[in-house]
Amino acid sequence: xQQVMQIPQYQHxxxxxxxxxxxxxxxxxxxxxxxxxxxxxxxxxxxxxxxSGEVKKQKRLTFQFGEAKKNxxxxxxxxxxxxxxxxxxxxxxxxxxxxxxFGKGTLLTVNP
Amino acid sequence: GAGVSxxxxxxxxxxxxxxxxxxxPISGHTALYWYRQRLGQGLEFLIYFQGNSAPDKSGxxxxxxxxxxxxxxxxxxxxxxxxxxxxxxYLCASSTGQGIYNEQFFGPGxxxxxx
Numbered sequence: 610x611q612q613v614m615q616i617p618q619y620q621h622x623x624x625x626x627x628x629x630x631x632x633x634x635x636x637x638x639x640x641x642x643x644x645x646x647x648x649x650x651x652x653x654x655x656x657x658x659x660x661s662g663e664v665k666k667q668k669r670l671t672f673q674f675g676e677a678k679k680n681x682x683x684x685x686x687x688x689x690x691x692x693x694x695x696x697x698x699x700x701x702x703x704x705x706x707x708x709x710x711f712g713k714g715t716l717l718t719v720n721p
Numbered sequence: 722g723a724g725v726s727x728x729x730x731x732x733x734x735x736x737x738x739x740x741x742x743x744x745x746p747i748s749g750h751t752a753l754y755w756y757r758q759r760l761g762q763g764l765e766f767l768i769y770f771q772g773n774s775a776p777d778k779s780g781x782x783x784x785x786x787x788x789x790x791x792x793x794x795x796x797x798x799x800x801x802x803x804x805x806x807x808x809x810x811y812l813c814a815s816s817t818g819q820g821i822y823n824e825q826f827f828g829p830g831x832x833x834x835x836x
Binding site (some may be wrong): 610642644650651652653654657658659697699708709710711712713714 | 732754763764771812827828830
């Protein structure tokens with residue numbers, strides 16, 4: 610079955626440093642989504658990428674979808690304490706846009 | 722409603738008892754999902770509904786787990802003869818089930834503790 614791997618598992622940064630998490634799929638994806646889960650909270654949708662090579666920005670967050678549609682990354686510039694949480698990527702494939710396979714997530718902690 | 726709701730928010734039960742977890746999706750959302758999240762872990766897919774039918778039950782861990790959905794709305798996840806390894810947060814999500822862009826909206830989850 611489809612597998613989505615995410616690295617690193619944990620990342621601790623000083624406030625103001627940059628942060629990147631990477632996501633790799635064992636199969637070609639039709640689309641990839643990113644979610645953020647604050648400690649004690651539930652996952653909240655951030656963005657969806659559909660096109661090969663797509664790059665989207667949300668303020669300090671930059672999302673990329675690889676040319677082969679098998680990998681993706683999330684980059685945060687100049688982290689803030691409000692960025693703390695677990696970032697999950699989730700991909701769908703095989704003609705279904707609805708069933709997502711989630712990566713295990715990257716837990717980001719930020720030292721003020 | 723404004724978002725996905727789940728009840729109860731917390732459930733403590735004794736090993737061997739049955740539990741029912743409820744999910745109320747966003748009105749009009751045809752797709753509904755159940756996930757399990759163990760402490761500090763990722764989301765484990767359990768089951769997916771499109772309308773009232775479940776085209777994918779592949780994630781249900783054992784035959785002790787079942788789920789149903791009625792009226793293309795409320796869904797219940799039932800765990801029979803609970804075991805301690807069933808302790809986790811059970812998350813429900815819904816989406817429109819249409820089109821290419823299909824974000825999932827998550828409920829707050831039910832924290833299940835099996836003693």
